[in-house]
Amino acid sequence: MLSDQFTQRDRNRVNVESAISAESRAVRTARSRTLPEESRPGLERRRLQCYLAILLGDIAMLVSAFVFGGWIYQGTAGVQSGLILVQLVIPVFLTIALYNNSYSLRSLQTASYGAVRALIALAISSAVVIFIAFYTKSSQDFSRIGFTLGVALSAAMIPWLRAQMRGFVAWRCGSRVTYELLIDDEGPAIELPGTTRINACRYGLVPDSSDPVALDRIGGLLRGCDRVVVSCPPERRHAWSRIFKGTAVAGEVIDNTIVELDAIGARQAGGYGLLLVSVGPLGLRSRALKRTFDVIVAGLGILVLSPVIALVALFIFLEDRGPVLFVQKRMGLSNTFFSMLKFRSMRVAQLDDEGAVSTARDDVRITRIGSFIRRTSLDELPQLFNVLLGDMSIVGPRPHAIGSLAGDKTFWEVDSRYWLRHALKPGLTGLAQVRGLRGATDHESDLQDRLHSDLEYLNGWSIWRDVRIVFLTIRVLVHDRAY
Incomplete structure (x- = not known):
């Protein structure tokens, strides 16, 4: 009876092993059909060959x-x-080049990027060699002209080499130096250029962590991939996430929550996931630079234009003996109110503190001096004090009436x-103003055009752009949309 039990157990084991063996053959067959013919997984070794070359x-x-x-x-x-000099340069050059991304994925993708990084490494290594030679008092042993010629020729030959190596990289890696896979598992439709797309259902890919055969099928597919993206319903995101954590690839699961919240980063804290949804457009250094620019330009502007400011104030007072300045609540930094200063251009009894009525051409509320200072933008001069x-700031999105x-x-x-x-x-x-987008907003498109320019300015700020906008503003100080 005991032998019968062992026999039965052996039979069961054989049956299971046979089933797994049959399934494994099926998996191998399916796997051979899974990858499209044009895909080339396992590019890491080929990339290393390119780096070495x-x-x-x-x-x-x-x-x-x-x-x-x-x-x-x-x-x-x-x-x-020359041989002695190059023996000094090469070790320093390679040390710097290995750390400044001269041999990186981006350098394989873009020859110009690799060439620029290599030239930077060459410049730094040359300076280091000169520095060492000077302090060791050995510079007299070397030809300065020969060294200069060597560096100059290297600066010409290295970019040429990088350009020629594009053919070698294409031969080893194909049209793409990375292999990225998009698995469509009945999730949101998405198009990622440069990725190989497969359908999970068609190839029997099921993220079941309790099924070794299913895991083997997915693992075989992912082997050699550099990045894998899965588009699946919310209920399967956790399962795919567990699968990815057991693989040696960068795995991503599509989550539209990030798009809905316009998140720009994520982290974990206190056992919870946190999405970063906002960050200031400028860092501390940039804010300090912008503030310095503002103070210098505004201070000089008030100093130089003080006679004009005094004359405009005098003419406004003489016309109707009313207040010179118009103070209006506007929305400023971080959506907080501030009091914006302008020269008064309307009759005192008809001032629009809320800005509810847009100014029209030949508006009866505007005084004679008011019409002139609005056309010439002189009414904005008190904002230098703001x-x-x-x-x-000197340059930024224009503040609007509430x-x-x-x-x-x-x-x-x-x-x-x-x-x-x-x-x-x-x-x-601001950017919108130098593009001619100013004056009354009679149509919704008037606001949308300005908003587009304002957001473009926020996303691409630089101090040189501020300087350029200031000079361009001179051309639009007088405009026909100021009324």
């Missing part, structure tokens, strides 16, 4: 350049001097992104 090529270019440079200057005797007080309308809607009703423009201080002038 480029590295050896750089060394060859350096040796050739310094030897040839020495020969040009001193003939046969200069060859030996800049000094820190409420405004009650302003685009068509028959408030600005934020036209586009919910309107509030994003207040991530920076409002400006005396």
Whole structure:
């Protein structure tokens, strides 16, 4: 009876092993059909070959350049001097090049990027060698002209080599140097250029961590991939996440929550997942630079334009003996109110504190001096004091009156992104203004065009762009949409 039990157990084991063996053969067959013919997984080894080839090529270019440079200057005797010099340069060059991404994935994808990084490494290594030679008092043992020729020839030959290596990289890696896979598992439709797309259902890919055969099927598919993206329903995201954690690839699961919240980062804290949904557009250094620019320009502007400011104030007072300044609540940095200063251009009894009624051409509310200062933008000069007080900046999104309308809607009703423009201080002038987008907002498109320019400015700020906008503003100080 005991032997019968063992026999039965053996039979069961054989049956299971046979079933697994049969399934494994089926998996191998399915796996061979899974990868499209044009895909080339397992590119890591090929990339390493490319890195090594480029590295050896750089060394060859350096040796050739310094030897040839020495020969040009001193003939046969200069060859030996060139060999000595290049032996000093190469170790320093390779150390710097390996750390500054001269041999990186991006350098394989873009030859110009790799060439620029290599030239930077060459410049730094040359400076280091000169520095060492100077402090060791050995510079007199080497030919300065031969060294200069070697560096100059290297700077010409290394970019040439990088350009020629594009053919070698294409031969080893194909049209793409990374293999990225998109698995469509009945999730949101998505198109990722440069990825190989497969259908999970068609190839029997099920993220079942309790089924070794299913795991083997997925693991075999993922082997050699650099990045894998899965588009699946919410209920299967956790399962795919567990599968990815057991593989040696970068795995990503599509989650539209990130799009809905416009998240820009994620982290874990206190056992919870946190999505970063906002961050200031400028860092501390950039804010300090922008503030310094504002103070200098506003201070000089007040100093230089003080006679004009005094004359405008005098004319406004003489016309109707009313207050010179018009103070209106506007929305500023971080969606907080501030009091914006302008020269008064309307009759005192008809001032519109909320800005609910847009100014029209031949508006009866505007005084004679008011019409002139609006056309010439002189009514904005008191805002230089707003800049000094820190409420405004020289360049930034223009502050709008709270009650302003685009068509028959408030600005934020036209586009919910309107509030994003207040991530920076409002400006005396801005990208929208130098593009001619100013004046009344009679239609919703008037606001949308300005908002697009404001957001573009926020996303691409630089101090040089501020300087350029200031100079461009001079051309649009007088405009026909100011009424």
